Amino acid sequence: MSSIANCVRVLVQGWMFASFTVAGAFAMAAPRGDVVLDAHDITGLRGSLVLTFQAVKIGTEDRVVAHFDLNGVEPGFEAAVLRIPLANWDPEPPAGSLGVYWFYGDGVVSADEWDAGMLLREVAGIEAPVATLAVEVTSAVNEGLAQQQPYLSFVYRGGPSDRYFLGSIVNLPDSTILLDYVPEPASWAMAGVGILAVGICRRRRTR
Incomplete structure (x- = not known):
């Protein structure tokens, strides 16, 4: 009788171990983490001309405009960061600057x-x-989402002695917006329950 009880106990513990391991794994996967928004449209301007490349230069008055699609973006992120890869054509002193304007x-x-x-x-x-x-x-x-704006856009302008190239013309990726989402409390709670159950099962199996 004791051998049957032991077998049943082992089977139950095995089922609990597998169930809570899967539940914990799904719960840990639930937090969205970082979400990257690619530019919907991005290119350079030179006065009234729309360029086929991205450049920010004072000498020829080049600027870059980037549009990001906010449709489908979920609120609840902790931070949003615009990342701008660029090649500095004048790295010698004085150090350059870049103005970022939004609309x-x-x-x-x-x-x-x-x-x-x-x-x-x-x-x-x-x-x-x-x-x-x-x-x-x-x-x-956040303001764009609150106002239900479809696009958030930026203009990059250079300083008095700066020349920058961006994007494919210098083999760099386009600008992106990185959204940092925090895990939902329910997801962390479920993950904690799963991990705790796994620990209990393992402890019982070692006795």
């Missing part, structure tokens, strides 16, 4: 966006030949 666009880069946007941040001290600038845009994204 609500229509998803398509056009010449009338040359002067669009309000200054979000002036990134100073750009010295490296290749760099990825990180600009926090959490408030801008």
Whole structure:
């Protein structure tokens, strides 16, 4: 009789171990983590001309416009960061700067966006030949979602002696927005239950 009871106990413990391991794995996978938004449309402007490449230069007055699609973006992220990879054409002193302006666009880069946007941040001290600038845009994204804006857009403008190239012309990825989502409490609770149950089962099996 005791051998049958032991077999039943082992089977039950095995079932619990497998069930809670799977539950814990699903719960740990539930948090979304980082979500990357690619630019919906991004290219350069030179006055009234829409360029086929991305450049920010004072000498020829080149600027870059980037549109990001907010449709389908879920609220609840902890931070949103605009990442701008660029090649610095003038790495020698003095260090360069890049002005990032934001506005609500229509998803398509056009010449009338040359002067669009309000200054979000002036990134100073750009010295490296290749760099990825990180600009926090959490408030801008949240405001766009609250107002149900379809697109959040940016204009990059250079300083008095800066020349930058971006994107495929210098073999760099386009700008992206990184959304950092925090795990939901229910997901962490389920994961904790699963891990606790696994520990209990293992402890009983070693006795």
